Amino acid sequence: MRPAITLLAVSVPSPPFRVLFAHVDILRRSYELVRALQSCLGAEPPCLVQVIQGARPFARLIQSGLSGGLPVHDVRAKSYEGTESTGEVQITMMAGFGADAVKDREVVLIEDIVDTGRTIAALREHFLGLGARHVRVVSLLSKPSRRVVEVEVEHVGFEIPDEFVIGFGMDLNERYRDLPDIVVYEQEVERAFARSGAACR
Ligand code: IMP
Secondary structure, eight states: OOOOOOOOOOOOOOOOOEEEEOHHHHHHHHHHHHHHHHHHOOSSOOEEEEEETTTHHHHHHHHHHSTTOOOEEEEEEEEEETTEEEEEEEEEEOTTOOGGGTTTSEEEEEEEEESSSHHHHHHHHHHHHTTOSEEEEEEEEEOGGGOSSOOOOSEEEEEOOSOOEEBTTBOBTTBSTTOSSEEEOOHHHHHHHHHHTGGGO
16 A cells, blocks of 8 residues: 655745735735625626736635636736836736737736836736727735826725835745735845844754
8 A cells, every 4th residue: 555645835934024914814805806896897707917926826816706717817017126116117918818818808907016106007008009998907005105107006905105015926036925924025134034044943
């Protein structure tokens, strides 16, 4: 008889960043957003678009909450280097996602966070340019005090102050995306943690 194989989940210790929203709060708010979104959508199924990579976990909640098993298309919009916005937005529609998917459709753009507003403004213009009938934005977070471009964000999970956040999909140079909570990034906390050697215990 073969021995049973047990997989152990190993959680890597991370610096004790300040928790802004615990995982359970994110889940609760996301389902409220699903209900609000659903009540605004027409009879035709919308075209769901997630802004990768950061919006993936949030988009999964929106997708699974909406009825109909809709596919989620991927778009990449790069505007950040480290903790700084570059001011320019590069848009890439990922493999299998073409203009035909948005033409005459209601597009629901799923974003992790709206900061200066440049990304959402550029994406909205992009999809309207491809013939979308309407573009609606649902974002888990918004930093209103950081706006440079006035944008409409129809559904916002939480408004937050001007702090750089990580976790639940959001990263700092590809790090910390897997944290289950949304936390505030502070370099000093990270350095103190590294100095303590806690990461290697
Ligand atoms: P915007 O174009 O300035 O609105 O920036 C939106 C994008 O910047 C988001 O999709 C994120 O990728 C990134 N971003 C802005 N603020 C944060 C943050 O606090 N943490 C992680 N990413 C952020």
